[in-house]
Amino acid sequence: MVTPTGSSSSTSSTPSTSADGAGPSAGPTAHELRGTPVVSGLAHGPVLPVRTELSATAVAAFGDGGLDAEAALAAYVDAAEAVARGFVTKAERATGAAAEVLTASAGLTRDPGLKQAVGQRLSAGEGLPGAVRGAVAQFVEVFTAMGGLMAERATDLLDIERRVIARVVGEPEPGVVLPEEPSVLVAVDLAPADTASLDPSVVVALVTERGGPTSHTAIIARQLGLPCVVGCAGVTELEAGTPVLVDGARGTVATGVDPQEAAHAVAADREQQARVAGWTGPGVTRDGVPVKLLANVADGPSARSAAESPVQGVGLFRTELCFLDRTEEPSAQEQADIYAQVLEPFAGTGHVVVRTLDAGSDKPVAFATLEDEENPALGVRGLRLALGNPGLLHRQLDGIAEAARRTGAETWVMAPMVATLAEAEDFCGQVRERGLKAGVMVEVPSVALLADRFLDVVDFLSIGTNDLTQYVMAADRLATDLAHLTDPWQPAVLHLVARAAEAGRRAGKPVGVCGEAAADPLLAVALTGMGITSLSMAGAAVRAVGAQLAAVDMDTCRRAADAVLEASDPLAARDAVRRLLD
Incomplete structure (x- = not known):
């Protein structure tokens, strides 16, 4: 059953090869989500949700850190510089699009305008975590209102916010934790630092609920050669560990596919990829x-x-x-x-x-x-x-x-x-x-x-x-x-x-x-x-x-x-x- 981009469908067909030859059709209890195809290829594996939230307990325990405005701004500068150096280090290990967006993120982290906005909020009596959030929210609102390519920077800024606050309160920076078994990474969206650090040996496919075919996530996924679907509404509602078949050519994510049928389709796809190589x-x-x-x-x-x-x-x-x-x-x-x-x-x-x-x-x-x-x-x-x-x-x-x-x-x-x-x-x-x-x-x-x-x-x-x-x-x-x-x-x-x-x-x-x-x-x-x-x-x-x-x-x-x-x-x-x- 063909459904519009971003919608889902159920099918009662028997497992078989799909009409376009891209993979097996869904089985009797299958449910299929459709998004925008970015990188072709088939992958089958358990869902690994990406959680990027900070520890609310750690942030609450930090409070204002007992810092005056001057000391708090110095702590912000130190944290921001540590995050920027992390981006630069990753950029040095990356190439192409991944290196480009990581370098841009480092520059955004060091942006003097962002520092100034944090300082103003600190001088007004806000605690450091709140000042960082408020300053970032200010810039996100401006970038989002601009539309166009500037809107992409909003995702980068929110990632920077989480990383800086984590450094401030003494927590590890949030982001992707690589799985122990080959898995399908599922997220609302991914920041450049997360996408660029993916290991294709354990991340077999990438699916995001947001993003378009020219987003940073999509561009880096192409460079890594990972089957990728973006703009897939409802995908984050799948439970962790749910086996899914990702078809990057059709832009679909299917549950309930017969495991043997899925394995056969993935093997055939790998043979084709070997011929391509x-x-x-x-x-x-x-x-x-x-x-x-x-x-x-x-x-x-x-x-x-x-x-x-x-x-x-x-x-x-x-x-x-x-x-x-x-x-x-x-x-x-x-x-x-x-x-x-x-x-x-x-x-x-x-x-x-x-x-x-x-x-x-x-x-x-x-x-x-x-x-x-x-x-x-x-x-x-x-x-x-x-x-x-x-x-x-x-x-x-x-x-x-x-x-x-x-x-x-x-x-x-x-x-x-x-x-x-x-x-x-x-x-x-x-x-x-x-x-x-x-x-x-x-x-x-x-x-x-x-x-x-x-x-x-x-x-x-x-x-x-x-x-x-x-x-x-x-x-x-x-x-x-x-x-x-x-x-x-x-x-x-x-x-x-x-x-x-x-x-x-x-x-x-x-x-x-x-x-x-x-x-x-x-x-x-x-x-x-x-x-x-x-x-x-x-x-x-x-x-x-x-x-x-x-x-x-x-x-x-x-x-x-x-x-x-x-x-x-x-x-x-x-x-x-x-x-x-x-």
Whole structure:
């Protein structure tokens, strides 16, 4: 029985393989919850609920700690610094998206505005735990009201609150306690520090009641390769130890599935994963049509790691993530040193697409981002920062050009948040003056609608499906209640993707996808059929996408594209492609 996202259903069918081949159908006493699929794969195991609450007894026993305002603020600073160092330590052990969000959390923990808010409450006579809670609540209210990507910071702040208060009262920091047996982790939501520390050998799947397909939890789950479902209403009501079958491709969590049937399905899925792991590239369809598979990277270590996987270059180097902890703008020479670490591993082997600063919204960079914007997701972010600070872009382009000259790597440069032809023309002129290939991102719907005209002035387009989906559907991409709207399979979004791809075909210029949609093997088939020439994703997703494309011919890809463009909703689009591939 097909149910809408976030709903549940019961079924009286006999255990058998489901119609889409993803796993067994539920048994006679089964109950199935449906959420938003994030990472495909099957997993069967007992539910392990994640509890992040502090010990109320310990907090009550601490009281105000007998501290005056000055001593209490010093205790807060010490606790916050200990929590920040914990994030940094975890970031140093992590790579890619996990390292990025942990570094951002460390910066948020040390935020002087948060410290000031705590100090004001302490001076007003509040006890330390209450002052921390009040200050965090103040910031959470502001971030939530902003909507867009800033709302994601609310989850991070609440996690910081719990960790700081735990340090203050002498308790261990709350969070995930890894199980002794392989288990399915179930939570209302998970903070970056919890998700990044998961061990795939004992956590076999991840299911959250909140969150969307582009949340921090989802992004890190992709990097870890954990079957993952988010936005799954009712999942936290399952009792600890309840055996569940998680289907990350369909977005379902089923109880009451026959254990032998579940074990058979999981074993078959693992065999398929083993075949996928053996794929060595390059990206090409079964009948020989090339599709460049590229990596999304954030720094030198993630670039070196990506270079060891079967990719043909970098499709998205997020430069702003190198500077989240910087208060002053680095010089062009210092930037060149940083960028060279990313370019060097691909010198002579593939091109690297460098995105200029996408600062703003959920990625505040102290030396670039404007403060106190009412709606930063729709405000002065990305290329728009150069309007009031043109030197910021000039110095970054100089640094990129120097890194390209030094390494000899083929370097393409693109701007985020472009909305007009004039912006694209001006940006591309500056890039070409430095001898580099110039393009823009398709995030604002105006670029997709006028793709033919934009391709007259740019060398390439790269579609950022995360923001494009948010803006097309007028829905905060991190809002759990709107996850059905921010699904990259939305027909309206895919029609704009197809429009841009067709414009690229006519112009004879590359049009790639660098958003999370590129990491979905099923959707990759349809995107290829639309004429998308490259797909850029987290390294963990490359082999699954490459193996899927290698199993289909271009005619099948085109039929998949037609099917999703004719579908009425994301669920119908997914089912149509599965039926076609089956």
